[in-house]
Amino acid sequence: MINVLEYAREVKPKLLLQMSTDEVYGDARPGEYHGEWSEIRPSNPYAASKAAQEAIAYSYWRTYNVPLVITNTMNLICPPTITFQDEEKFVPMVVKRLLADEPVSIHVDDEGRSGSRCWIDVRDFADAWLFLIKDFEKGYYDPCYMPNRPHLPLRVNIVGQEMTNREVAETLAEFVGASDPKLVDTHFHQTRPGHDPRYALDGEAMLELGWEPKIPLEKTLRQIAASYLTRES
Numbered sequence: 001m002i003n004v005l006e007y008a009r010e011v012k013p014k015l016l017l018q019m020s021t022d023e024v025y026g027d028a029r030p031g032e033y034h035g036e037w038s039e040i041r042p043s044n045p046y047a048a049s050k051a052a053q054e055a056i057a058y059s060y061w062r063t064y065n066v067p068l069v070i071t072n073t074m075n076l077i078c079p080p081t082i083t084f085q086d087e088e089k090f091v092p093m094v095v096k097r098l099l100a101d102e103p104v105s106i107h108v109d110d111e112g113r114s115g116s117r118c119w120i121d122v123r124d125f126a127d128a129w130l131f132l133i134k135d136f137e138k139g140y141y142d143p144c145y146m147p148n149r150p151h152l153p154l155r156v157n158i159v160g161q162e163m164t165n166r167e168v169a170e171t172l173a174e175f176v177g178a179s180d181p182k183l184v185d186t187h188f189h190q191t192r193p194g195h196d197p198r199y200a201l202d203g204e205a206m207l208e209l210g211w212e213p214k215i216p217l218e219k220t221l222r223q224i225a226a227s228y229l230t231r232e233s
Contacts, residue, residue, distance in 0.1 A: 001053040023047035028200040044194030067143035073158040074118040079223040103182040120160025124213040159203030161217040175225035
């Protein structure tokens with residue numbers, strides 16, 4: 001991030017979009033959705049490194065007038081026919097294990113509740129960034145710091161659809177034809193200390209700007225499953 005910001009400081013672009021994450025806000029309680037300027041309270045060092053990137057980007061906006069817009073998003077997914085996602089990530093990992101009839105670990109809390117995430121197709125995320133760029137080009141906002149303006153850059157949440165990890169795994173099992181999937185409950189803190197049971201963002205700001213995701217989560221999951229079935233055959 002330092003390298004990107006130093007480069008931006010030198011070449012003076014019209015706009016710098018920073019891709020950040022829901023993880024910087026920490027766990028969201030049931031019914032809670034984090035807004036753009038909710039309290040930053042990352043639960044683990046990995047998430048804290050993302051929050052640190054935001055802080056450094058803000059400092060370059062404030063000190064060097066780097067034209068910054070921060071976007072916070074959630075779990076990006078996409079069929080491998082569109083773009084490759086590392087197979088250690090949850091969705092491709094689940095599909096591979098289902099097809100191999102191997103156990104799939106599902107993180108749960110003390111009461112056996114599965115972790116929950118919001119999921120968005122990477123094509124929708126790209127569309128949201130293009131939307132923001134077009135709005136910038138129309139002059140709807142100025143991403144630069146000025147002393148007589150509010151001391152916050154533009155920041156928006158790009159939000160998909162919420163579904164628990166168990167529901168995602170069960171949906172993928174249905175789509176690949178795994179009639180008896182081996183879904184194994186694993187206490188989240190034993191395998192991933194500091195892991196957040198739930199992430200959830202408020203997407204009202206982008207809705208007010210005129211953007212919303214176009215691809216339903218079930219459609220993306222079905223396309224992912226179909227892509228792996230084609231590869232297996």
